[in-house]
Amino acid sequence: MPKKVLIQLDCDPQPSTFDAIVAVDAGVDVLLRHGGVTVENVVPLVHGGMFTRGGGDLASTAIFIGGADVAAAERVAAKVRSAFFGPVRLGVLVDPSGANTTAAAAVVAVGRHGAIAKGVATPTRAVVLGGTGPVGQRVARLLAGQGAHVTVVSRSRDRAEAVTRRLQETAGVAASALETVEHQGGCLADSAFARVIAAADVIVAAGSAGTVLLDAAGRRAAVNARVLIDLNAVPPSGIEGVSAGDKARSDGAAVVYGALGVGGTKMKIHKAALGRIFTKTDAFLDAEELLAIGAELEASR
Amino acid sequence: MPKKVLIQLDCDPQPSTFDAIVAVDAGVDVLLRHGGVTVENVVPLVHGGMFTRGGGDLASTAIFIGGADVAAAERVAAKVRSAFFGPVRLGVLVDPSGANTTAAAAVVAVGRHGAIAKGVATPTRAVVLGGTGPVGQRVARLLAGQGAHVTVVSRSRDRAEAVTRRLQETAGVAASALETVEHQGGCLADSAFARVIAAADVIVAAGSAGTVLLDAAGRRAAVNARVLIDLNAVPPSGIEGVSAGDKARSDGAAVVYGALGVGGTKMKIHKAALGRIFTKTDAFLDAEELLAIGAELEASR
Amino acid sequence: MPKKVLIQLDCDPQPSTFDAIVAVDAGVDVLLRHGGVTVENVVPLVHGGMFTRGGGDLASTAIFIGGADVAAAERVAAKVRSAFFGPVRLGVLVDPSGANTTAAAAVVAVGRHGAIAKGVATPTRAVVLGGTGPVGQRVARLLAGQGAHVTVVSRSRDRAEAVTRRLQETAGVAASALETVEHQGGCLADSAFARVIAAADVIVAAGSAGTVLLDAAGRRAAVNARVLIDLNAVPPSGIEGVSAGDKARSDGAAVVYGALGVGGTKMKIHKAALGRIFTKTDAFLDAEELLAIGAELEASR
Numbered sequence: 083m084p085k086k087v088l089i090q091l092d093c094d095p096q097p098s099t100f101d102a103i104v105a106v107d108a109g110v111d112v113l114l115r116h117g118g119v120t121v122e123n124v125v126p127l128v129h130g131g132m133f134t135r136g137g138g139d140l141a142s143t144a145i146f147i148g149g150a151d152v153a154a155a156e157r158v159a160a161k162v163r164s165a166f167f168g169p170v171r172l173g174v175l176v177d178p179s180g181a182n183t184t185a186a187a188a189v190v191a192v193g194r195h196g197a198i199a200k201g202v203a204t205p206t207r208a209v210v211l212g213g214t215g216p217v218g219q220r221v222a223r224l225l226a227g228q229g230a231h232v233t234v235v236s237r238s239r240d241r242a243e244a245v246t247r248r249l250q251e252t253a254g255v256a257a258s259a260l261e262t263v264e265h266q267g268g269c270l271a272d273s274a275f276a277r278v279i280a281a282a283d284v285i286v287a288a289g290s291a292g293t294v295l296l297d298a299a300g301r302r303a304a305v306n307a308r309v310l311i312d313l314n315a316v317p318p319s320g321i322e323g324v325s326a327g328d329k330a331r332s333d334g335a336a337v338v339y340g341a342l343g344v345g346g347t348k349m350k351i352h353k354a355a356l357g358r359i360f361t362k363t364d365a366f367l368d369a370e371e372l373l374a375i376g377a378e379l380e381a382s383r
Numbered sequence: 384m385p386k387k388v389l390i391q392l393d394c395d396p397q398p399s400t401f402d403a404i405v406a407v408d409a410g411v412d413v414l415l416r417h418g419g420v421t422v423e424n425v426v427p428l429v430h431g432g433m434f435t436r437g438g439g440d441l442a443s444t445a446i447f448i449g450g451a452d453v454a455a456a457e458r459v460a461a462k463v464r465s466a467f468f469g470p471v472r473l474g475v476l477v478d479p480s481g482a483n484t485t486a487a488a489a490v491v492a493v494g495r496h497g498a499i500a501k502g503v504a505t506p507t508r509a510v511v512l513g514g515t516g517p518v519g520q521r522v523a524r525l526l527a528g529q530g531a532h533v534t535v536v537s538r539s540r541d542r543a544e545a546v547t548r549r550l551q552e553t554a555g556v557a558a559s560a561l562e563t564v565e566h567q568g569g570c571l572a573d574s575a576f577a578r579v580i581a582a583a584d585v586i587v588a589a590g591s592a593g594t595v596l597l598d599a600a601g602r603r604a605a606v607n608a609r610v611l612i613d614l615n616a617v618p619p620s621g622i623e624g625v626s627a628g629d630k631a632r633s634d635g636a637a638v639v640y641g642a643l644g645v646g647g648t649k650m651k652i653h654k655a656a657l658g659r660i661f662t663k664t665d666a667f668l669d670a671e672e673l674l675a676i677g678a679e680l681e682a683s684r
Numbered sequence: 685m686p687k688k689v690l691i692q693l694d695c696d697p698q699p700s701t702f703d704a705i706v707a708v709d710a711g712v713d714v715l716l717r718h719g720g721v722t723v724e725n726v727v728p729l730v731h732g733g734m735f736t737r738g739g740g741d742l743a744s745t746a747i748f749i750g751g752a753d754v755a756a757a758e759r760v761a762a763k764v765r766s767a768f769f770g771p772v773r774l775g776v777l778v779d780p781s782g783a784n785t786t787a788a789a790a791v792v793a794v795g796r797h798g799a800i801a802k803g804v805a806t807p808t809r810a811v812v813l814g815g816t817g818p819v820g821q822r823v824a825r826l827l828a829g830q831g832a833h834v835t836v837v838s839r840s841r842d843r844a845e846a847v848t849r850r851l852q853e854t855a856g857v858a859a860s861a862l863e864t865v866e867h868q869g870g871c872l873a874d875s876a877f878a879r880v881i882a883a884a885d886v887i888v889a890a891g892s893a894g895t896v897l898l899d900a901a902g903r904r905a906a907v908n909a910r911v912l913i914d915l916n917a918v919p920p921s922g923i924e925g926v927s928a929g930d931k932a933r934s935d936g937a938a939v940v941y942g943a944l945g946v947g948g949t950k951m952k953i954h955k956a957a958l959g960r961i962f963t964k965t966d967a968f969l970d971a972e973e974l975l976a977i978g979a980e981l982e983a984s985r
Contacts, residue, residue, distance in 0.1 A: 085407050099732030102716050106687050114403050130400030386708050415704050424698050431701030
């Protein structure tokens with residue numbers, strides 16, 4: 083068996099150390115790390131992996147696509163896919179900024195509490211706060227793909243609508259768009275935001291570090307919520323009252339998860355996905371495939 | 384025994400994954416990969432390899448020089464050689480764009496069919512189509528070095544003449560220059576090109592991907608050819624009728640080779656060369672030395 | 685035990701091969717090498733190391749900070765230290781340009797001959813020639829920290845004074861500043877420089893390659909010197925009459941060391957320091973800590 087070589091294609095100038103170390107711990111023998119990867123320079127890097135090992139040995143080379151700029155990484159991922167030709171392909175894992183594995187882990191956590199009921203008359207109502215960021219967009223896509231009615235919330239209604247349009251166009255899933263409402267503590271004034279929060283079965287906060295997306299008044303208003311997940315690891319919490327370490331902690335009628343509480347599942351999905359791309363050369367693992375891996379891991383717990 | 388460390392010096396911004404994986408498969412333990420290597424920044428990278436391990440351990444560090452820009456790689460190679468001093472040297476393999484190993488493998492294939500007869504009254508007549516590119520130049524140099532009378536063919540006579548002058552100046556070998564003739568299918572009109580093709584014992588096509596260098600009419604005109612080699616791996620073929628997978632396939636009176644047919648020998652030479660630079664710290668392997676390695680491998684088949 | 689991962693953060697565009705190979709030989713399993721590291725881009729590289737491995741496994745990830753620009757590396761080192769939070773830290777070794785390990789090794793060599801007498805009425809008089817460079821500054825700091833009275837000598841009095849001010853401000857140690865005197869062979873004219881050299885117990889030359897800092901006349905003037913160390917490895921010698929290979933060679937009343945004579949100790953300190961940062965996650969090894977490691981190694985000889 084030849085050594086397992088992972089070609090790490092990162093769109094940031096400096097390739098991620100996080101992704102590299104996870105790969106090492108998942109059993110990769112050799113990392114070929116590249117920063118500053120673009121659609122212009124990626125093709126020879128892919129061909130170099132395709133034309134060095136033949137037959138069964140081809141499965142010992144695989145590709146990871148990462149970086150903080152998720153849109154750039156998606157363009158690179160599309161270019162990588164089109165660089166393959168004939169029967170020669172390499173397994174590919176796409177996880178820029180950890181967005182795909184994090185979103186998959188969050189949706190696995192939601193599903194763990196039966197909060198998504200597919201094909202029922204009244205679909206699960208899910209709210210994604212900070213829904214225009216890389217993780218938020220994927221959480222929205224995966225939840226909608228599972229049959230939930232998703233509302234994407236952002237400070238900017240324009241950005242939220244751009245995301246819902248994109249979800250419709252690229253993934254064929256419907257979602258609503260909403261902007262947050264500024265308020266001065268105490269309680270939420272009557273508003274579309276307040277009504278959506280009150281009706282929500284599931285709330286996921288996926289904003290940037292340091293931003294409170296649902297304060298104490300908002301949390302109190304979430305009277306129907308069964309699952310609340312805050313994906314922000316750095317204080318203050320994105321959802322007031324949720325700690326990074328929370329993992330299925332009961333909080334009134336709801337269970338709550340913090341970033342670290344979801345992190346274990348995320349890491350398991352990440353490592354299982356790395357295993358997969360070294361087994362199947364036709365694996366191309368994006369958010370949906372990672373959710374499927376998460377569901378398999380969950381089923382075998 | 385310390386780990387085998389290969390310092391991969393690549394003149395492209397992104398160092399080659401191909402060269403890296405071949406090195407891993409040839410037994411290198413640690414790759415130190417550098418892109419964007421120039422004559423200005425290479426010296427400390429070489430000194431870092433020279434001054435870390437002493438005595439017999441020095442042979443466990445070696446240098447690979449690559450990149451798509453062959454002229455840049457040659458300047459770097461010259462700088463690396465001059466960066467050595469005293470008895471402290473590292474084994475060096477120079478193979479930008481795979482040009483040296485490919486050219487060596489092509490010339491090994493030619494020799495396999497007895498097509499080069501050294502020191503005879505009538506030297507072998509060899510034609511190198513696309514002879515101004517990196518591989519073509521080296522094929523021309525190696526064939527001329529073996530005693531063949533080589534004609535370097537290019538779309539531009541000026542470029543072809545520049546190459547033959549360079550061969551004379553740097554390698555001390557004589558070659559003729561010729562430009563291709565545009566023609567409209569059917570048959571080659573009477574021209575210098577047609578006469579050279581008709582007289583050729585050996586024809587090697589080393590043009591860029593997607594360019595037909597010898598079409599069906601040209602192939603028919605090559606009535607004396609004993610060996611035809613097309614080094615282009617991407618359709619259409621550089622020599623019409625030759626497939627990438629051809630390996631000593633009989634085609635009339637000639638045998639023909641495609642890129643993959645030569646590729647196995649190229650890979651063997653590449654790996655043997657990597658073995659050599661970890662054995663002899665004074666090894667400096669350029670096209671001629673790689674041809675010698677190819678000849679040794681051939682003799683021991 | 686997970687693999688030992690060293691994150692090599694280098695401020696030069698091309699990360700050092702020297703530092704990489706020493707790390708490999710010290711038992712590091714995986715190198716994550718980064719060039720062009722700055723205070724702007726270093727934080728995610730550190731966080732990637734902090735958040736991938738938990739508990740006892742954290743000690744299998746460590747950080748090396750290097751590069752030719754010592755001031756830039758020190759800024760990066762400060763940024764790395766501030767990127768840690770909570771109890772999660774990684775062992776760090778700071779050795780830009782080898783300045784810290786070299787300076788520590790030089791001071792260990794000085795101490796070997798009893799030349800530094802701490803807390804005595806008349807402190808050891810040490811002169812650091814080329815004292816404004818990265819190695820020279822650290823030698824001055826370490827010697828002053830050991831209780832010596834240090835004179836920092838440079839061609840420019842302004843630069844020498846800037847260094848002594850900086851030593852006072854950052855390390856709280858006092859040192860004198862002096863400029864060299866141009867002279868025409870034969871003997872040193874009466875000058876402050878001549879008097880300082882005549883009075884010196886210890887002289888360390890730490891200038892750039894190819895510069896003679898103490899010529900034959902200067903060497904003759906050093907009548908009280910017990911230890912002379914020339915850290916320049918490339919001819920001509922920084923101190924006339926000292927060879928790179930000298931290691932405690934007697935030269936009149938003094939013992940002399942050249943760069944290679946100090947180099948063995950430097951390498952031992954470097955490797956022991958790499959071992960240390962993989963043992964203690966709170967290790968942050970700068971010049972002083974490296975000198976302490978050198979002293980331990982010396983005591984256990």
